[in-house]
Amino acid sequence: MAGVSFVKGGVHPEEHKELTQHLPIEEMPPPKEVVLPLSMHFGAPAKPIVGKKQEVREGDPIAVVEKALGATIHSSVTGTVKAIEPRPHPIMVRCDAIIIERDPAAPPRQYESEDWRSLTREQLLGRVRDSGIVGLGGAGFPTHVKLSPPPAAKVDTLILNGAECEPYLTTDHRIMLEQPAKVIEGAKIILKTLGIKKCIIGVELNKPDAINALNKVLEKARRDDMSVSVQGMRVKYPQGSEKQLIFALTGRSVPGGGLPFDVAVIVQNISTTLAIFEAATMQKPLYEKVMTVSGRGVRRQANLKVKVGTVLSDVVDYLGGTTDDLVKIVTGGPMMGFAMSSLEVPVVKTTSGILFLGSKETDLSPHGPCIHCGWCIEACPMGLSPKEVGIYVEAGRGHLTEKFGVMECFECGCCAFVCPAKRPLVQFARLAKMDIKRRGA
Template sequence: MLTFSKGGTHPQEFKEQTSGLAIEEMPIPDELEIVLGQHIGAPCTPTVARREDVEEAGLIGEVKKGLGVPLHSPVTGKVKAIGMSAHPMRVSVPSITVSVNHEAEPKKYELQDYQGLSGKELLKKVHDAGIIGVGGAGFPTHVKLSPPPNSPVDVLLLNGAECEPYITSDHRQMLEHAEGVVEGAKIILKILGITECHIGIEANKPDAIQVMNEAAEAASSGDCSIRVRTLQVKYPQGSEKQLIEAITGRKVPSMALPSAVGVVVQNVSTAKAIYDAVAYGKPLYEKVVTIAGKGIHRQANLLVKVGTKIKDIVDYLGGLEPGLTKIIMGGPMMGFAVSSLDIPITKTSSAILFLREDEIDTRPHSQCIRCGWCLDACPMGLEPKEIGIYVEANRAEDTEPFGVFDCFECGSCAYVCPAKRPLVQFIRLAKMKAKRT
C-alpha cells in the first residue's frame, strides 16, 4: 500500500466510537458567535451593525484588503453584538453575535445549471461562497486554486486519509455524500484546467473506499480521470507533503508549496463544500464535527452551524461525564486543549474530544535521554530533540538550522518520546522567537 518514506507513527485509532454514526443535524441554538477571522489571512470587516436584521446566507463580513474570503450568516436573526469571542489559540478574537429567529423558514437551495460555466466563473463562485480549506489549515480555496504561472499543475489530490485518532467527519462525508465529493473534484479539475485526480483514503476505511470507488468510476470519462488510492494506515498520512509523496512519488522541496511539484491538494470535505457552492449557490456556514471521548454522554458526528458554542453541543448531547480531564478542539495529535465551553465552532473545526483520565497520559515530562526516537518518527527528517534542548537553554532563535520552520507540528515526536517532553510546544515557541530575530 502507498505511504511516505520517512518517519511516522501508529497511534491507537479510537475511531470506532463514531465511525458508525451517521451525520446528525444539530438543532440551531438561540445564539451564534461567528468569528471574523476564520481563515489564514486578513480577518473580515463586519458589513452589518448592532441590532441589524440578517438573513441566512446573507453577507456579514468581507475582506477589503489582503488574503481572505467573505463571511455569511448561518441563520436568520438579529445582530446582538459585535465584540469578542473565546478562541483556543488566541484567547479572544473579534466576532459577530447573532440572536437566532427560530420562526424563520430555513433557506431552500435548488440545483443550478453550472456545467457551461468557465473555470474563471467557477472560481468566483468558490470565492463568493467563502470556501476555505476545512481540513484545518483554513487557507482560502480560491487562492489555492490559482497556482502561479511558473508552477504548472497537472494533478489534483483529494485528501480523505483522516489519519488523526478519533476523528471521523471526513469518513462520514465520503460515505454519505460520495457523489458530492466527486462532483466537487470535477469542478476543481475544470478550474485548474487539468484532467487527473487521485483520492487518497487510508485502508482502515474500507466502506468509504468502496463507496468512493463507485462514485469515482461513474464520474470518470474521457475528459477526466478520478481514481481512489488506498493508503497505508500511518500517521501523518494526511499531511500535504506526505500525501503527495505517497501517491505521486514527488517530494515538495523545503519551504515550497505543492504547486512547485505540479500538485494541488484539497480535503474531501472542502470538495463537497465547493460542490454545494457551485451547484446550489450555498455559502460555507455549517460544518460536520466529530464529538468523541468518554467524557461526553453521547458521541456523534454533528452538522452544526458555524458559531455554535461547545456548551450548546454539550447540552444537546446530554452533558459531560464524571472524570472528564481534558477537552481538545481538533485531534489528539494536532489539536488544542481548551479550558472554556464558550468557544464557538469555526469553518475549520473538525472535532471536539472530551477525554477522561484513562484516555490521556498525565505524567510530567523529564529531561531528554537522547534516545533518538523523535528523529525516527519525524516525517520531515528534523531534529526535534535539539530544538527542545535549545529552547530550554533560552536559545530558541538559534533553532533554524534544525529545520524548525519545516515542522508542521504533527506531534509524532512528542507521541513517541519516552520522556514525554512537550516537543510541539517547544517548536511553536522556537518559531515565534526565531521570527522576531
C-alpha cells in the first residue's frame, strides 16, 4: 500500500515503539484512591455535585459544567469522597480535585450492551454528552460539541486519526489491533450522528497489523450505505496533527485560523472513537483510559488501562518502580508532551502516555545562540520562521512575532527537534503567543 502524506516540513524522530507495540493492553487493578481534577479538558472547570463523605458509585457524575463549554466528570471507582482540595495537575501545576477513597469490597460496575442502530442522532449525541467524552488525542475538546458543527459547514467526511505519529506511543495501535470491530462500529455511530456517509481511517504504515485487522473487519462488515475505508500514511511526524492529516487524506487545506469543518471534515481520534462506541452502546461514561507507559527509566513498559484519577506513583509501583537512570518524566509523547516534576499528578482523560526517559533518551544540555542554519524553517510543517520568534522572545519582543505566523504554531516540536543549537523553540513560541494574547486582552 502506498502511503499518503502532507508535503511541507516534518521530521523523522527515532520511533522507540518497539518497547511497547507488541504488548497487549493490560488492566491495572484500581488504586486505593483516585484524584479527579475539576479541570481535565478544554473549556470551563467542572463544579462538584458531591460533597465530602458522600458515597459514590463507579460511573456516577461527580462534577458538571452547566452553562459554559465543558464536560461532565464521573467517578472512576466506587467509594467515598475524602476531600475536595487542590492537588498537583499535569498541566496547570495545581488544581482543585475530588479525591475518592475506593471501597475495596465493591464489585466493578457492569454495563449492558444494546444496538445503537435503534437510536436517533439526538439520542446518540446525548449519550456522548452525558458520558463526558472529550478528544483524547489532544487538548480535550468536548466531543458532543465537535459532533455538532454549524449547518453551514456542510461536513461530508469523517477522518479517524490512527496515525499515532508521536514516538513511544502505541495506545491507538493496540486498540485498532485488539478491538477493530469496535473502532469500525464507533466510526459508523459517528457517521450517523453527523448524518454523513464517508469515513477514512488514516493509519501510518508502521502499523501493518492494525491496518490488516481493520480491513478484515471491513471485509466481513454488514452491508449498509456507509463507506468506511482504511488509508495507509507515510511514517513522518506530525502526520497525525489535524491539518496535516486532512491534507494527506483529502487534499484539502484548512485555512489559517480555521477549523477542520471549514473544509467539510471532522476528525476524531481512535481512543475517542472507542469511548463513543462504549457510550452509545452501553451508556458507559469515560472514566478509564488506555495509555502507554514507556521509556528506559521504568522497570516494566506497558499499554495500560487505568482508572482516570490514578496518580503516577501508583502506576510506577504497579510496574516495579523506576530505574536508577531515570532523568525525565513526560506525560504525552516526547515531541508534544509536558515534563512532570511530581509523581503525585493524576492520569486525566487526555493522558495518552507517560514516559520515563533515561539518560540516553533525553538531551539536557544547555542551548546556545542561533547559528542561522535555517533547519527549523525547513522542518516547520506550517511554513513558519521559528528562529525569528526565538530571537524576538529573547529580546523581550515576543508580542511582535505575529508577522512570523506564530499564532499558527501548534507546538509540534519539529523545529526544536532539528535545531543544532538545542534552542527551546516551542517554549519561545508558547511565550510569544501568551504575550500576544495577553496584550490583545
